Amino acid sequence: MKPISAKNLAERMGGTYHGEPTRIQGFATDHREVKPGDAFLAIKGARVDGHDFADQAMAAGALLVVSEKELDVPHVRVENLVAALSSLALSFRIAFDGPVVGITGSAGKTMTKEFVAAALSPLGPIKKTDGNRNTEYTAPLLWPEVTTGDAAVVVELSMRGMGQIAHLAEFCRPTHSLITNIGWAHLEQVGSRAAIAQAKGEILEALPQDGVAVLWKDDEFFDSLKARAWPRSTITFGYGEGCDCRIIGYEAVSWQSCLVRGFYLNLPWEAELPVVGRHLALNAAAAIAVAASVGISPQEASGELFGAEIPPMRMEIRDYNGALILLDTYNASVPGTLGAIETLSEMPCDGKRRAVLGEMRELGAFETEAHEMVGKALLNSSIDEVCFIGEPMVKTTAEMFRASGKPFTLAANIEEVRAFVAASQPGDTVLIKGSRALELERALETLQ
Numbered sequence: 001m002k003p004i005s006a007k008n009l010a011e012r013m014g015g016t017y018h019g020e021p022t023r024i025q026g027f028a029t030d031h032r033e034v035k036p037g038d039a040f041l042a043i044k045g046a047r048v049d050g051h052d053f054a055d056q057a058m059a060a061g062a063l064l065v066v067s068e069k070e071l072d073v074p075h076v077r078v079e080n081l082v083a084a085l086s087s088l089a090l091s092f093r094i095a096f097d098g099p100v101v102g103i104t105g106s107a108g109k110t111m112t113k114e115f116v117a118a119a120l121s122p123l124g125p126i127k128k129t130d131g132n133r134n135t136e137y138t139a140p141l142l143w144p145e146v147t148t149g150d151a152a153v154v155v156e157l158s159m160r161g162m163g164q165i166a167h168l169a170e171f172c173r174p175t176h177s178l179i180t181n182i183g184w185a186h187l188e189q190v191g192s193r194a195a196i197a198q199a200k201g202e203i204l205e206a207l208p209q210d211g212v213a214v215l216w217k218d219d220e221f222f223d224s225l226k227a228r229a230w231p232r233s234t235i236t237f238g239y240g241e242g243c244d245c246r247i248i249g250y251e252a253v254s255w256q257s258c259l260v261r262g263f264y265l266n267l268p269w270e271a272e273l274p275v276v277g278r279h280l281a282l283n284a285a286a287a288i289a290v291a292a293s294v295g296i297s298p299q300e301a302s303g304e305l306f307g308a309e310i311p312p313m314r315m316e317i318r319d320y321n322g323a324l325i326l327l328d329t330y331n332a333s334v335p336g337t338l339g340a341i342e343t344l345s346e347m348p349c350d351g352k353r354r355a356v357l358g359e360m361r362e363l364g365a366f367e368t369e370a371h372e373m374v375g376k377a378l379l380n381s382s383i384d385e386v387c388f389i390g391e392p393m394v395k396t397t398a399e400m401f402r403a404s405g406k407p408f409t410l411a412a413n414i415e416e417v418r419a420f421v422a423a424s425q426p427g428d429t430v431l432i433k434g435s436r437a438l439e440l441e442r443a444l445e446t447l448q
Helices: 006-013 050-059 081-093 109-119 139-145 164-172 193-200 222-229 278-293 298-307 334-346 364-379 391-404 414-422 440-444
Strands: 016-018 026-028 038-041 064-067 075-077 100-104 126-128 152-156 176-179 212-216 233-238 245-254 257-264 267-273 316-320 323-328 353-358 385-389 409-411 429-433
Touching (some): 006 016, 006 075, 006 081, 038 050, 050 064, 100 109, 100 164, 109 126, 109 152, 109 278, 126 139, 164 193, 193 222, 212 278, 222 233, 245 278, 257 278, 267 278, 267 298, 278 298, 334 429, 353 391, 409 414, 414 429, 414 440, 429 440
Parallel strands (some): 038 064, 064 075, 100 152, 176 212, 212 233, 233 245, 323 429, 353 385, 385 409
Antiparallel strands (some): 016 075, 257 267
16 A cells, blocks of 8 residues: 555545654554554444554554544544545545446355456456455455556445445445345345345445446346346346356366356356356356456456465365365355355265354344255265254254254364364365354364
C-alpha cells in the first residue's frame, strides 16, 4: 500500500486527526497483528472493545488509532467506524476505472475468487481480496492497495444478514456481479433460503446499467436473481444445455489436480485445476464466463486456471506415515461437504477411505435436514470408516449410521479426532471436513 498521511486518511474517512504529522503504511484490526507503520482500527465488538487495546497497539508499532472515542494517543476520531471505512474505500474506488468483479454466494466464494483472478490475468496485474477480508471492517481495506497499474479488481463479499451485501457493494461498485449459489449458510440469521437469495441478490442491484450479472443457471433461485439483475446483461454457467458457459466433462487427474471441459457459447475450452473436486467445476466455469465478458477468449482464460492460488485448508494434501490426508477445514457448507464426500469416494485409494466429519453451523431450522443429507451421502458412498464430531453430527448423522447398522466413531474432542487420524495406515486416505469454528486442523498438530 502506498503510504497515506494521517491528515489525508482523516479526510478520506470524514474524521479529524489528533496528533503529529505521520504517514501510515497499512491497517490492523487486531492489536496482536499490528506491524510498525500501521493504523489500528478500534473495532467495538459484542465481547471485546478495540479501544481498550489502543496502548498495546501503539506499543507494537502502530502510528495512530482510528477511534470512535477521544484517546490519549494519536488518533483519527470518527463518528462511526463502519461508515468511515466505507468512505475511505469509496474515495479510492472512484479513481479506478477497470473491471471490478464482486463475488458472493453461500459456498465457493473464495475458490471462485481465486479462479476469477487467474482467468483475468491476461489483462495484467489483478488485485483481489486477501484471504477472507470480506466483511464491513476488512473489505474496505483492499481499496487503498489498488494502484493505477492494476488491470482489474476481484472482491469477495460476505453476508450475515439483510443489507450487508448492499453496504459492501456501495463502496466496491462492482461492474460484474457473480453469485456462486444460493445454499443454506446463514439460514439461522435470515430464516429461509428465499431470504438468503434476497440478501445475496443485493449485489445485482448494485450493478451499473451496463454491468454484467454472472449466475448459476441450475440454481433454484435463478429466475428471481435474473429478474433482480434486469435490465443488465446476464451470463450463465452450469451443466445444462442452455448455459452460456457449459460444463461437459470432468476428470480427476490426481489428488492434486483435475480437468474440466466445456463450451462458452460455441467455443470449446479445457481447464486443468490445481485442486481436485467435481464440485469445483462450477467455480471454474463461472471464472471463464467472467473473463469472456471482458474480452478474454475462453481458451486463454481456461489455460490460466492452473495458476490459481489455492488457499490453505481447502482440499489441502498432507502426509501422515504413508496415509494421505485431505485437509478441508476452512469451513463446511452443505454443497462443500457433499462435494468432499464425493471426491473421496470416487478417487483411487490403496487402503481404506476414512473421514472425519464435523458439524455444519448457522443452518437454523435446516440443521437436521442438512446433516441428514450428509448422512445419506455417506451411507451411499464407498467410505470405509467415519468419525463424527459436533452435536448435530452426533444427534442426526451418527443416528442414521446406528439405524443402518454401519459402524462409526464418535469424537468428543480434538484429542479423540487425533486418535482416529493416528490410526490410519499407509495407503489410507483420510478426509477432515468441518465448520471453521471446530478448527479440526488441530488434530494434525502433533502428528508427524
